[in-house]
Amino acid sequence: MPELPEVESVRKSLEISLEDVGLARIDSLFPGVLTFCPTLAEARLPAKFLGADRRGKMLALRFQGEQTLLVHLRMTGRLYFPNAEAPLLPHTHVLLHLDDQRTLAFCDPRRFGRLVWHVGTPFDRIPELNRLGPDALSLSSKVFFQLLKPRNRMIKPLLLDQIVLSGLGNIYVDESLFRAGIHPKQISADLSRKRIDLLWESVMEVLQKAIENGGSTIRDFVGFSGEAGNYQKHHSVYGRAGLECVKCGGTLRRTLVAQRGTTYCPHCQRMRYRRTKGKAIRGRRVETSP
Ligand SMILES: [Zn+2]
Structure with a gap:
């Protein structure tokens, strides 16, 4: 798609x-x-x-x-x-x-x-x-932070929501979350400023690299004059469930997040929880710097 x-x-x-x-x-x-x-x-x-x-x-x-x-x-x-x-x-x-x-x-x-x-x-x-949210490629890191931080939603469905920001789908969300080391089910409000900035950089890099490569050819998509895109060769997680993580060598896992097939590395993409008054909420793990 x-x-x-x-x-x-x-x-x-x-x-x-x-x-x-x-x-x-x-x-x-x-x-x-x-x-x-x-x-x-x-x-x-x-x-x-x-x-x-x-x-x-x-x-x-x-x-x-x-x-x-x-x-x-x-x-x-x-x-x-x-x-x-x-x-x-x-x-x-x-x-x-x-x-x-x-x-x-x-x-x-x-x-x-x-x-x-x-x-x-x-x-x-x-x-x-x-009706569409701002274009994902046009966002500054500040606006990106303002879109994500106040929302108490899982990060993957939030990034896929075209009313919040437009342009991202399953492939580039999985790739960006992997790059930024964020679990797809992470609650956006629990992310630090630093981590959201890192996610913004990841989204920009992933999109720009994909544009340079003419997009990804997955199943039916071919470009305008019938040529295939090349970016699928650079995918780190999408379509690679069960294979080795390019960062840690562990095994990439496939799960469903908001009914969407999702590939991630359980080691590199850990859940993080907000710190309140020096303690992690409900005793969960505290956000560490990236
Ligand atoms: Zn890994």
């Missing part, structure tokens, strides 16, 4: 491929995948492409006439340029005909992905984007 780095790779490619191009017509081949807001009749086509933005895992292609195409790839959604001589890929649901004779297609075998064409809504007022 594409997360922030995979969507960022697609965004960068689109920014280049759609430069100076206009959108002439949209064909919907399967009902319900593409919707218009407010209606199809309001769409102002043809329209020039202005740029590609991203918030978390959501792509936003901006067009002239205050029009935005939101693309949510979800599990298996993919944008591609069909080869003129070859048939369309199976499960192609939407065709965007460009004014330079090319077509940009959206295919999605599992059909969870969604496209929404917004007309007349200023970019900063699009509800789907405004």
Whole structure:
């Protein structure tokens, strides 16, 4: 399932491929995948492409006439340029005909992905984007701390919650928690400032490294022009349950956290508890510096 780095790779490619191009017509081949807001009749086509933005895992292609195409790839959604001589890929649901004779297609075998064409809504007022928390890559360490510290929730589901911060999914949360030495079930309020700063650094490093490598190719995800990402070769924990921990040599364990498969090192990622008046709460282990 594409997360922030995979969507960022697609965004960068689109920014280049759609430069100076206009959108002439949209064909919907399967009902319900593409919707218009407010209606199809309001769409102002043809329209020039202005740029590609991203918030978390959501792509936003901006067009002239205050029009935005939101693309949510979800599990298996993919944008591609069909080869003129070859048939369309199976499960192609939407065709965007460009004014330079090319077509940009959206295919999605599992059909969870969604496209929404917004007309007349200023970019900063699009509800789907405004519902999302700040983009994980855009956060300062201070804002990151302010998001996490006041919440009394398990850290993994908290980082996965797109309303709190957007862009992180299962792969990059597991990788970041491992790097920062934090147990996936750790309560965020019990983390020290130092540890949260370390987690912020880990999230930034993991995301940036993944973007440099074109994202991770797990199961179905391939980049925009069909190329596979490379970051899966750098995974320390994700997909490595039962294998050796790269830090301590112990065995990585798999568990469920908020119904999500989670891989972690029980030795390197210990639970930590808040210190109150010199004592650990309920006699549990006290946070030690990283
Ligand atoms: Zn370890």
